[in-house]
Amino acid sequence: MTESVWLRNDRPRRGAPPLTRERIVAEAVALLDEEGAGRLTMRRLAERLDTGSTTLYWHVETKDDVLELALDAVFGDVPIPGRAPGARADWRADVVALTSGWRRAMLDHPWSASVLGGRPLLGPNVLARTDFLYAALAATGVTGPRLAGAAYAIANYVIGSALMQIGVQDDGEPATRKAAEHLVRNRDLYPALAEHGHLRGGEWDTAFTQGLDYLLDGLTSRP
Template identity: 35%
Template sequence: MGAMTKRTARAEPLSRERIVRTAVELLDTAGARKLTFRALTERLATGPGAIYWHVANKDELLAAATDTVVADAVSVEPGAGDSPREAIRSVALGLYEATEAHPWLAAQLAEQFARRPWGSVAPRVFEALGRQVRALGVPESGWFTATSALMHYVFGVAGQNAANTDMAADLPEGETRTEFLEAASRAWEALDPEAYAFTRAVAGQLRDHDDRQQFLAGVDLVLAGIEASVPGAASA
């Protein structure tokens, strides 16, 4: 039975694409710390030498896995009637949903942008957002700043979502996210009314907020600021 299983696993020729796809699966189930070449060789039923032929080391593997997921996330084709604003929202939402589906992704995005901006990930995200920023009519002098603002907002929320996911996994047995937010909301409502008047006022919104809708509302706020920089926008 073991031999039959191995033959089945090796039925698909070993390629860089297959190695990276398997790495993504391992990252999703076990996280970055447990992604090792040994784990890959077991999953792919091959030897480490065959993997090293396609991928030099773990850093290259993580970069390739990140790029594969990001490429899928930003490949949303705008509809024929979509405005640049709608296209930006689609790309942003694609990245947001990717970080929800792949808990390791937010940390790797930060890693790739901070340490390897010359790699494939940073240009891919910048291109997907920047083309639409340009299409909004933003002056060329503002392209980099506007695109960076969008990107930092998306990645900031992605990082917070990753932290929320980790937090949810550590909740006491039986406690739900709704119950956690309810407790947090009550704690805000109990704060000193003079020192924390605003925080008390929005405590109910903390309890009832929808993460996805809040994210898109934030994208719209950033876009409103970007669009205000377009010549003639104030009089439009």
């Protein structure tokens, strides 16, 4: 695993060309949204920025740097729940709002969920939202390893639900319909799946909310 771009001190760039990190990240997110992570290369990004690869390397050293920065930009699209001054804190509403926003951001940027694993998430947007999640869960009285375990379970649930929905949407409606028909034809072998095992269109949001409720119910039910 390469060192996180966030742990590296910016070296002085004497004579660095007039290209900002913000512009690089915005163009990288646009490229990733249009073509996916598999098509991201430093050369292609430099071409979109109308500059040379050497110029790009003044600002980011590797493709992993670009992905880290782009991921943090996506997290910046996730609203941090707020409340009116004096309003009573509601940890559950905060967790639901934060995770729902995170899932929506990943669905809006389908590449993001697939590149989260195996890389440090140390950008300021990621850390601010993760800290908010931990603080919300701590309001239940859970601490230490149990708190980390709860946050880990919730994060994996959000990522997994987004990946599953993105995969189904990429296959398209015909593939989804054929899968459902296959289960119905084999009802004798897979009766529970034939009855309950597939989601349609607008059911994804409801299923996500219900699954999150089950997780949060479990968190508060344990002594």
